[in-house]
Amino acid sequence: MTTYDIALIGFGGVNRTLAQLIHDRGSSFVDELGFGLRVVAITDLRLGSLVKEDGIDLSVALRLGSGSETFADHGGSATPDNEHVIRNCSADIVCEATFTNPDDGEPAVSHVRWALESGKSVCTTNKGPVALRGPELTALAVRNGVHFEFEGAVMSGTPVIRLARKMFEGLKLDGFEGILNGTSNYVLGRMETGMELGKAITEAQELGYAEANPAADIEGFDVQLKVLILANELLGAGITLADVTRRGISELSAKEVKNAALAGRRWKLVGSAKRNPDGTVTAGVEPVALPLDHGLAGVSGATNAVSFATDLLGPVTVSGPGAGRLETAYALLSDIIAIHAAKAGVAAHA
Numbered sequence: 001m002t003t004y005d006i007a008l009i010g011f012g013g014v015n016r017t018l019a020q021l022i023h024d025r026g027s028s029f030v031d032e033l034g035f036g037l038r039v040v041a042i043t044d045l046r047l048g049s050l051v052k053e054d055g056i057d058l059s060v061a062l063r064l065g066s067g068s069e070t071f072a073d074h075g076g077s078a079t080p081d082n083e084h085v086i087r088n089c090s091a092d093i094v095c096e097a098t099f100t101n102p103d104d105g106e107p108a109v110s111h112v113r114w115a116l117e118s119g120k121s122v123c124t125t126n127k128g129p130v131a132l133r134g135p136e137l138t139a140l141a142v143r144n145g146v147h148f149e150f151e152g153a154v155m156s157g158t159p160v161i162r163l164a165r166k167m168f169e170g171l172k173l174d175g176f177e178g179i180l181n182g183t184s185n186y187v188l189g190r191m192e193t194g195m196e197l198g199k200a201i202t203e204a205q206e207l208g209y210a211e212a213n214p215a216a217d218i219e220g221f222d223v224q225l226k227v228l229i230l231a232n233e234l235l236g237a238g239i240t241l242a243d244v245t246r247r248g249i250s251e252l253s254a255k256e257v258k259n260a261a262l263a264g265r266r267w268k269l270v271g272s273a274k275r276n277p278d279g280t281v282t283a284g285v286e287p288v289a290l291p292l293d294h295g296l297a298g299v300s301g302a303t304n305a306v307s308f309a310t311d312l313l314g315p316v317t318v319s320g321p322g323a324g325r326l327e328t329a330y331a332l333l334s335d336i337i338a339i340h341a342a343k344a345g346v347a348a349h350a
């Protein structure tokens, strides 16, 4: 029986939920998925780092949180020691789920690089490394004979990237438009009921949808990264972040959002990319007051949807959760399943 040793880098909402899943359902993975999972290392800014080659007791790790205890109280260190842990621990797969840095992707880019350089596969939900260093990190993975998977970087656990790569074979993609941020979509829905922006953001934070800095959600930086990922990974656009124009929703008031709904229009933060006749790709993110009969107008809460323009099928739309701790932890599990399938030489499920 195959058991993958896992390192969790960042122990916030997403990786903590993955640890909970492994703790609660790990034994059924063996029967259902054909492999076991054992967490051998965890690092976190506040809790420090813990490495145990024979497996960390997750019930203990999961108890640590808001109190003053750190991993130093349990045989580890009070500091994350990321480079040392990532390079030297016995993990087969590193799950990177620290905060997304939209400027240069750090420190996550380094975390991913250290893992790949030391022969470990990587799963990440972090948009920074994928959007800003994706091709370079994928090439590094290939050179080292390991895998770099990032399904959760767009629409959390809802399959989009692997789905499009596998299932759209034979189709030409000419563009896409979608709702790609759960927080802003949730916030706009609450504003439609008259709630002020700040209060709606607080709710989204409590639900685990928002970025560490929610301005990334509200000002469109998060969607900008996701549009860049989809455009480069699926359309082969070869564009950079500067090529994706960006406007967020902070300019909208609750009154404006509510009045638009009364007038038959719904404000949505829409990310899109379109292939031009000369082959170049135009991409951007902006708030749009959609008519109620538009396909994206009914997408509510933290649900996301993306509609791909294809040559043979016309529009093909994928919809599902776009944020949430469990939904995103599932994305990491789906990445591990894909890595297992690739190692075993069979098709991935997701």
Ligand SMILES: NC(=O)C1=CN([C@@H]2O[C@H](COP(=O)(O)OP(=O)(O)OC[C@H]3O[C@@H](n4cnc5c(N)ncnc54)[C@H](OP(=O)(O)O)[C@@H]3O)[C@@H](O)[C@H]2O)C=CC1
Binding pocket: 009, 010, 011, 012, 013, 014, 015, 043, 044, 045, 046, 080, 082, 097, 098, 099, 100, 107, 125, 126, 127, 152, 153, 155, 156, 208, 209, 210, 211, 212, 322, 323, 324, 325, 328
């Ligand atoms: N939540 C969601 O719905 C989704 C999230 N994502 C992405 O997944 C990633 C994780 O999200 P989420 O779990 O919600 O975020 P959290 O903020 O809950 O967790 C991130 C964790 O990483 C820790 N951390 C930050 N810097 C470091 C570091 N240098 N070394 C070790 N640990 C570090 C943080 O510590 P501290 O709190 O002390 O700063 C925190 O515990 C983000 O990149 C996010 O963009 C993607 C899709 C959906």
Ligand SMILES: N[C@@H](CC=O)C(=O)O
Binding pocket: 153, 155, 156, 180, 181, 182, 183, 184, 209, 210, 211, 217, 222, 322, 323, 324
């Ligand atoms: N903050 C993001 C989380 C997923 O990427 C969102 O709200 O969509």
